[in-house]
Amino acid sequence: MPILEVESVTKMFGGLAAVRDLSFGVERGEIVGIIGPNGAGKTTAFEIITGFQTPTEGRVRFKGESLAGLRPYETARRGLGRTFQIPQPFPGFTVLENIMAAAFMHHPSRPAAERKARSVLERVGMASSAGFLAKNLTLADTKRLEIARALAIDAEMVLLDEVMAGLTPVEADEAIALLLSLNRDDGVTFLVIEHIMQIIMSISRRIVVLHHGEKIAEGTPDHVSQDAKVIESYLGEETFLA
Amino acid sequence: MRPTPRPYLAPALVAVALTLCGPLVARFSPSHQDLLITVLLYAYWATAWNILGGMAGQLSFGHATFIGTGAYTSSILFVKFGVNPWLGMLAGAVLAAALGLFVGYASFRYGLRDVYFSLTTLAFGEIIFLLIANTDYHGVFGGQGGVRFPVVEPSPLVFQFGSKLGYYYVIAPLLVVALTLTWWIRRSQLGYYLIAIRENERAAQAIGIDITRYKLVAVALSAALTALGGTFYAQYYLFIDPPSVLQSSLSIAVLLPAIVGGMDTRLGPLVGAIVLIPISEQIRTTLSGGVAGGHLVVYGLVIILVMLFIPQGLVGWIAERGWPAGQPGASGGPASRPAAEA
Numbered sequence: 187m188p189i190l191e192v193e194s195v196t197k198m199f200g201g202l203a204a205v206r207d208l209s210f211g212v213e214r215g216e217i218v219g220i221i222g223p224n225g226a227g228k229t230t231a232f233e234i235i236t237g238f239q240t241p242t243e244g245r246v247r248f249k250g251e252s253l254a255g256l257r258p259y260e261t262a263r264r265g266l267g268r269t270f271q272i273p274q275p276f277p278g279f280t281v282l283e284n285i286m287a288a289a290f291m292h293h294p295s296r297p298a299a300e301r302k303a304r305s306v307l308e309r310v311g312m313a314s315s316a317g318f319l320a321k322n323l324t325l326a327d328t329k330r331l332e333i334a335r336a337l338a339i340d341a342e343m344v345l346l347d348e349v350m351a352g353l354t355p356v357e358a359d360e361a362i363a364l365l366l367s368l369n370r371d372d373g374v375t376f377l378v379i380e381h382i383m384q385i386i387m388s389i390s391r392r393i394v395v396l397h398h399g400e401k402i403a404e405g406t407p408d409h410v411s412q413d414a415k416v417i418e419s420y421l422g423e424e425t426f427l428a
Numbered sequence: 429m430r431p432t433p434r435p436y437l438a439p440a441l442v443a444v445a446l447t448l449c450g451p452l453v454a455r456f457s458p459s460h461q462d463l464l465i466t467v468l469l470y471a472y473w474a475t476a477w478n479i480l481g482g483m484a485g486q487l488s489f490g491h492a493t494f495i496g497t498g499a500y501t502s503s504i505l506f507v508k509f510g511v512n513p514w515l516g517m518l519a520g521a522v523l524a525a526a527l528g529l530f531v532g533y534a535s536f537r538y539g540l541r542d543v544y545f546s547l548t549t550l551a552f553g554e555i556i557f558l559l560i561a562n563t564d565y566h567g568v569f570g571g572q573g574g575v576r577f578p579v580v581e582p583s584p585l586v587f588q589f590g591s592k593l594g595y596y597y598v599i600a601p602l603l604v605v606a607l608t609l610t611w612w613i614r615r616s617q618l619g620y621y622l623i624a625i626r627e628n629e630r631a632a633q634a635i636g637i638d639i640t641r642y643k644l645v646a647v648a649l650s651a652a653l654t655a656l657g658g659t660f661y662a663q664y665y666l667f668i669d670p671p672s673v674l675q676s677s678l679s680i681a682v683l684l685p686a687i688v689g690g691m692d693t694r695l696g697p698l699v700g701a702i703v704l705i706p707i708s709e710q711i712r713t714t715l716s717g718g719v720a721g722g723h724l725v726v727y728g729l730v731i732i733l734v735m736l737f738i739p740q741g742l743v744g745w746i747a748e749r750g751w752p753a754g755q756p757g758a759s760g761g762p763a764s765r766p767a768a769e770a
Contacts, residue, residue: 262636
């Protein structure tokens with residue numbers, strides 16, 4: 187059974203369908219990519235899955251249970267973590283305090299929350315930044331902080347909204363390595379929105395392609411990169427990928 | 429953030445200082461005793477206000493409602509029904525928490541925050557003020573006339589003291605309790621959740637925080653503590669009326685020490701009251717013979733200058749310069765977040 191099932195989800199904003207009749211599933215332990223041009227509905231899909239937006243039609247199931255009507259904090263408590271396209275740290279908290287705030291979910295006592303937070307920081311390679319104020323971090327570290335926050339709530343599945351965007355090639359490589367390691371060693375399932383094709387092609391087992399809110403292709407990276415509709419709407423000329 | 433070896437050092441120091449001051453206070457002139465008690469009362473109110481305003485970032489402009497609730501509840505219960513004021517004090521706190529939950533739920537449930545929450549609390553405070561000022565109800569509320577206490581033999585049992593020193597020994601422990609509570613909250617899950625909500629509501633939700641619930645906890649706690657101070661006020665002056673305990677200017681007066689002292693800090697409200705209240709009293713006595721309202725103009729200028737040049741508050745300003753007692757870990761927030769400048 188898939189860990190995440192998106193079933194015929196439609197989201198209307200007035201007369202405009204940001205997402206139309208979208209269905210796809212994610213198996214436990216997978217990394218699935220979502221690609222599509224700007225305005226294709228990728229972030230809206232994330233917002234619906236995590237309860238920040240309610241779908242006009244359709245529903246989302248997580249671990250077999252419907253998420254209908256659940257508020258964002260409730261989806262988080264069920265094990266869905268997320269990052270934001272524009273990073274949303276707690277700027278006045280230190281790095282450690284950012285993670286502790288999340289760790290309190292399963293560790294209500296302060297010493298336990300701090301232990302959990304420190305082990306998460308160790309895991310993502312930010313232990314040396316523990317005392318920095320979050321507002322002083324680089325973009326790469328801010329995005330890493332958001333991943334760490336999702337790990338601190340013991341999220342079984344994490345939705346990453348463009349965590350590589352704006353990073354230098356070296357920083358992006360580090361982020362990819364972290365993501366793959368979390369997936370392989372810690373069993374975290376990922377649903378990833380990313381614009382950099384090279385990255386999404388290399389890390390995803392499957393890719394869902396959105397265009398104008400509709401799914402136009404789904405399959406392995408090789409499969410979707412050969413798809414005529416995908417090439418026409420998003421990838422451009424075939425030589426671009428070669 | 430480094431783990432602090434003695435996390436409750438600051439409230440403990442305040443407690444020791446206030447205890448040691450006791451014998452000294454006994455030698456003060458009555459007017460100085462009165463000033464000190466006023467400072468401590470405002471420090472207490474501002475500390476209570478700051479749990480909601482500073483930590484959770486929800487600026488209430490209606491805390492006079494909670495002061496009035498505490499004052500009126502215990503006073504009416506005592507004067508009209510003979511209920512002991514100490515019990516009335518607790519009843520007032522419970523009622524204030526309920527009112528706080530009502531206003532809070534009405535606002536937070538529908539996503540009213542920032543300035544809209546402030547305006548809601550302000551409007552609610554005005555409604556209560558007008559309601560009480562125009563309600564006599566067989567002499568229970570007293571309308572414009574307020575509630576006057578009958579002369580009784582002063583006794584700690586009925587929360588009336590023969591000298592001001594007795595009141596000092598009530599408000600000083602209250603302040604220590606409020607400070608200790610603030611310290612405890614700041615280090616607990618509740619404090620982390622409240623600050624997370626203040627810093628970023630979306631991110632707070634994404635890590636599983638029920639933001640409405642925790643804001644309601646903050647408003648109830650803040651309202652209940654504030655109401656205890658309201659009863660103290662009533663017992664201290666033995667007379668209350670709508671202008672003295674329900675007017676919106678009182679709401680402003682209790683939040684100013686927190687803002688001037690530093691909303692992001694735990695000692696800010698106390699420091700703010702120590703600085704502001706004597707200035708306010710001094711200006712009032714010095715200028716009272718001159719132009720009507722002149723003291724308010726000067727007082728307003730002082731506050732404008734502080735806001736202009738030290739928007740992070742006095743303790744926040746000190747913290748930025750590395751004084752250990754006010755480090756980010758101790759203060760728990762950015763020194764210059766937008767709310768602090770509001």
